[in-house]
Amino acid sequence: MMSPAGAFAAPCPPMRRFSLRTLLSEAGNAHRGWPRQWRSPTPKSSYDILIVGGGGHGLATAYYLAKEHGIRNIAVLEKGWLGGGNTARNTTIIRSNYLYDESAAIYDHALKLWDTLSEELNYNVMYSKRGVLMLAHSTHDRQSMKRHIYANRLNGVDNEWLTLREAKAFCPPLNDSPDIRYPVIGGALQRRGGVARHDAVAWGYARGADALGVDIIQNCEVQDIKLGSDGAVTGVVTSQGVIHTPRIGVVAAGHTSVVLKRAGVRLPIESFPLQALVSEPVKPVFPCVLMSNAVHAYISQSDKGELVIGAGTDQYVSYSQQGGLHISTHTLEAICELMPQFSRMRMLRSWGGIVDVTPDRSPIIGKTPVPGLFVNGGWGTGGFKATPGSGHVFAWTLAKGQPHPINAPFTLERFRTGRLIDEAAAAAVAH
Amino acid sequence: MLLIHCPYCGPRPEVEFRCGGEAHIARPVQPSTLNDQEWAEFLFYRNNPKGTHAERWWHIHGCARWFNALRDTVSDRFIATYRMGERPQSR
Numbered sequence: 001m002m003s004p005a006g007a008f009a010a011p012c013p014p015m016r017r018f019s020l021r022t023l024l025s026e027a028g029n030a031h032r033g034w035p036r037q038w039r040s041p042t043p044k045s046s047y048d049i050l051i052v053g054g055g056g057h058g059l060a061t062a063y064y065l066a067k068e069h070g071i072r073n074i075a076v077l078e079k080g081w082l083g084g085g086n087t088a089r090n091t092t093i094i095r096s097n098y099l100y101d102e103s104a105a106i107y108d109h110a111l112k113l114w115d116t117l118s119e120e121l122n123y124n125v126m127y128s129k130r131g132v133l134m135l136a137h138s139t140h141d142r143q144s145m146k147r148h149i150y151a152n153r154l155n156g157v158d159n160e161w162l163t164l165r166e167a168k169a170f171c172p173p174l175n176d177s178p179d180i181r182y183p184v185i186g187g188a189l190q191r192r193g194g195v196a197r198h199d200a201v202a203w204g205y206a207r208g209a210d211a212l213g214v215d216i217i218q219n220c221e222v223q224d225i226k227l228g229s230d231g232a233v234t235g236v237v238t239s240q241g242v243i244h245t246p247r248i249g250v251v252a253a254g255h256t257s258v259v260l261k262r263a264g265v266r267l268p269i270e271s272f273p274l275q276a277l278v279s280e281p282v283k284p285v286f287p288c289v290l291m292s293n294a295v296h297a298y299i300s301q302s303d304k305g306e307l308v309i310g311a312g313t314d315q316y317v318s319y320s321q322q323g324g325l326h327i328s329t330h331t332l333e334a335i336c337e338l339m340p341q342f343s344r345m346r347m348l349r350s351w352g353g354i355v356d357v358t359p360d361r362s363p364i365i366g367k368t369p370v371p372g373l374f375v376n377g378g379w380g381t382g383g384f385k386a387t388p389g390s391g392h393v394f395a396w397t398l399a400k401g402q403p404h405p406i407n408a409p410f411t412l413e414r415f416r417t418g419r420l421i422d423e424a425a426a427a428a429v430a431h
Numbered sequence: 432m433l434l435i436h437c438p439y440c441g442p443r444p445e446v447e448f449r450c451g452g453e454a455h456i457a458r459p460v461q462p463s464t465l466n467d468q469e470w471a472e473f474l475f476y477r478n479n480p481k482g483t484h485a486e487r488w489w490h491i492h493g494c495a496r497w498f499n500a501l502r503d504t505v506s507d508r509f510i511a512t513y514r515m516g517e518r519p520q521s522r
Contacts, residue, residue, distance in 0.1 A: 257479040268475035270452070271504075315450040316433075318504050319481045324432045326446055359475045416471040 015211035017122050037203060038210035043217050046244035047075045049398055050236060051251060052222050052259055054078025055087040056198070057376060057383065058251035059205035059216070060391020061398065063121075066212035068392075069399035074214055076206075077238060079221035083202025086253045089321075089353030090384040091276050091298065091310040093289050095132040095193035097152050097159045102409040102421045103362060104155035109406050110389025111192060117388055123204030125196045126303060132193030133162070133171055135292040135338075137182040145188040152190075159190050171288050173339050180337050182295050195289060195300050195308075201387055225263040225373070232371035233263065249374045249398045254319070254354035256377030265368050268415045269356045269378050272313040273323040277332075277350035279342070281305030290338070297334035306348065309335060313355065313381065322352045355381050360420040365394055365407040374398055375412070433507060438514045439494045451487035453477050454499045481505060485519075488512070 016022060016035055026033055049065065051058045054076045066072045078084075094114055096107035113120075114127050136142045145161065152159040167187045168176045176184060206216055217240065224237040225248065235244035252259045257269050286301035298310045311331040314323040328350055336343040358364060358378040363386070365376045376394040379386060389406070396404040403411070414420055433445040459465055459473060478484070484504045489497050501510040501519050511519040 255481070258481050266472075266476050267479070268471070268477065270477050270479050316486065316502070316507075317453075317479060317484055318507055320505060320507050324445060326432050415475045416467045 015122075015207065018124075037207045038216055040218060041215045043075060043077075043215065043220065043238070043240055043243050045242075046235070047073055047215070048245065049074040049247045049249065050243060050245045051076045051249045051398075052236070053085075053250065053252040054082045054202075054206070054216060054218065055085050055251065055253060056083060056201045056205065056387040057253065057379075057390045057394070058249075059083075059202055059209055060387055061249060061251060061376065061394045062214045062216075062391075063205045063209040063212070064392050064395035065399060066209055066214050069395060071399055072213040075243070076209070076214060076216045077220045077222055077236070077243075078216070078218045079239075081218050082206050082216065083199055086353045086355070086383060087198055087202045087387075089274075089276065089351055090198060091300070091308050092195045092198045092302075092384060093132065093193070093291075093298065093300065093310075094127070094196055094385040095190050095289075096157050096385070097132075097134075097148060097188065097190045097193070098157075098423055099148055099151050100421050100423060101155060103423050104152060104157050105406050106389055106393065106410070107386055108155070108157050109392070110386045113388035113392060114196065117196075117201075117204070121204035121208045123200060123207060125200045125204055127194065127196040128303075129192055129194040130288045130300075131170065131189055131191045132289040132291065133167060133187045133189045135167070135174075135184050135187045135290065135294070137184060137292065137294045141294055142186060145186075149188055157190070158192055159188055162187050162189050171286075171290055173286055173341065174290065175338050175340055182337070184338070193289060195302075197303075198384060201384075205391070222259060222262070225259075227263065227370065230371070233373050247372045247374070247398060247401075249376060249394060251376045251394070253356055253377060253379060253383055256356045256375065258319075260368065260373075260375060263368070263370050263373055265370060265373070265375075267364070267375075267378070267412070268359055269364075270317050271319060271354050271356050272316070273318050273320060273352040274313045274355045274381050275311040275323040275328050275350060275352045277309050277311070277328055277347050278302070278306040279309070279345045280348050282307075282345070285341075292334065292338065295334040295337065297331050297338060299335055299339070307342065307345065309347075313357070314352075319354055320352070321354060355379075355383075357381075359415065360422045361424045362421040363390070363410055364412050365390070365410040366397060366403045366412065368412060433509070435488060435500070436509060436512045437488075437490045437493060437496075438498050438512050439496055440490060443490070443493055447490060447492040449489045449491050451489050451497065454485040454487045483510060 096111040289300040291298040311328040393404040393407040
């Protein structure tokens with residue numbers, strides 16, 4: 001599906017839609033007639049807007065810029081391959097049960113877009129609303145979760161309290177014994193939450209954006225950001241040459257600080273490794289997404305049958321895309337306590353992603369001090385769930401030069417004004 | 432897991448330590464003279480380099496003392512550790 005940059009530079013081909021008719025006709029043709037899902041053009045000398053970063057958020061931004069704002073002379077620059085960064089390294093969990101109004105607005109905006117994303121893109125992103133159950137292990141957990149539930153309901157976000165019995169009925173693999181180290185006493189369930197196929201999200205947006213004329217340029221690292229005499233951006237220096245543009249959107253999760261430093265912008269962001277791992281594939285054994293903040297575990301089962309398990313962040317700044325074994329061990333101990341039947345399963349793969357963490361654990365989406373330079377980053381450990389909403393409001397921001405009402409509170413200035421959106425408690429991961 | 436050379440105790444496993452974030456951030460001598468942006472930069476803005484990072488570590492499950500370290504954030508390899516108030520030295 002992927003081709004090296006520059007190997008295939010044809011004019012924009014008509015996208016061949018997936019439908020029952022085309023699938024049947026290709027079934028009779030051993031599926032040899034499908035075209036490439038997107039082109040690999042050589043970059044033009046200038047674009048109206050450049051998007052730095054070809055992950056889910058960047059590709060979604062490009063798609064909505066072309067689709068909803070009619071801005072099609074744009075390019076997505078990706079230093080590696082599409083969706084090869086954090087898009088491919090997360091645990092694909094989708095939910096919107098955040099505490100504060102600003103967060104509920106942006107994550108639920110995304111959740112509503114997830115609902116129809118496969119139809120919108122004509123690409124199956126395998127969004128599965130199987131429910132996200134967050135466990136409570138103590139009186140404090142219960143009080144905090146009920147506060148979240150009531151705040152969510154006031155914002156029109158579904159979230160409900162389950163007793164231990166109800167939680168066990170919803171998630172039968174759960175160990176409901178009172179004799180474990182941190183017994184489960186109940187949980188908060190968001191039924192609209194679930195998972196999606198992370199690669200398909202990047203590929204679907206890439207295919208959609210490409211069909212609208214967006215140039216997606218892989219293996220193209222931004223090495224410098226050029227500023228004019230007035231201090232505004234004029235272009236970028238890349239591994240494939242200089243590209244001129246008056247407007248840049250940096251969507252380079254894991255490297256937001258590194259990319260923006262090239263324009264002299266310093267940020268309230270630190271980058272940490274976050275690990276995940278998957279087991280050998282087994283038959284369907286796990287019906288939902290289960291999370292526990294207190295003992296630190298989260299788990300779901302992919303459609304391939306692997307148990308997908310998320311660990312915590314390491315404590316130090318790193319770009320190494322790997323973490324300490326004791327971090328994942330800690331999570332596996334919690335998983336085995338909550339689901340003892342998994343204790344003899346073998347883990348197949350583990351990896352780390354680099355998460356850009358802000359002091360208030362909320363993203364920064366909007367302008368930077370450099371005119372023409374915009375940023376969408378700092379999503380911390382929870383960016384995947386926001387992909388469609390993030391791209392949608394960032395496209396608006398880039399097109400109009402002003403934030404969409406939903407991302408207006410997520411400015412860089414909030415660290416100066418003190419108007420923080422402190423969601424540290426809402427993340428599944430103890431930062 | 433990292434092997435961390437405590438300048439007081441010698442090499443010990445990472446689980447004995449807490450990382451205290453970026454080092455050498457001096458509290459402003461006269462906070463009242465700072466404007467909001469300068470105060471925000473003191474509180475929240477960090478270098479976050481891809482390369483050599485100066486950071487503080489706390490040997491909480493050992494001597495319980497703080498010290499500084501230089502570490503490469505790409506390889507996670509420690510370049511040096513040194514006591515508070517000292518200059519970094521290569522080991």
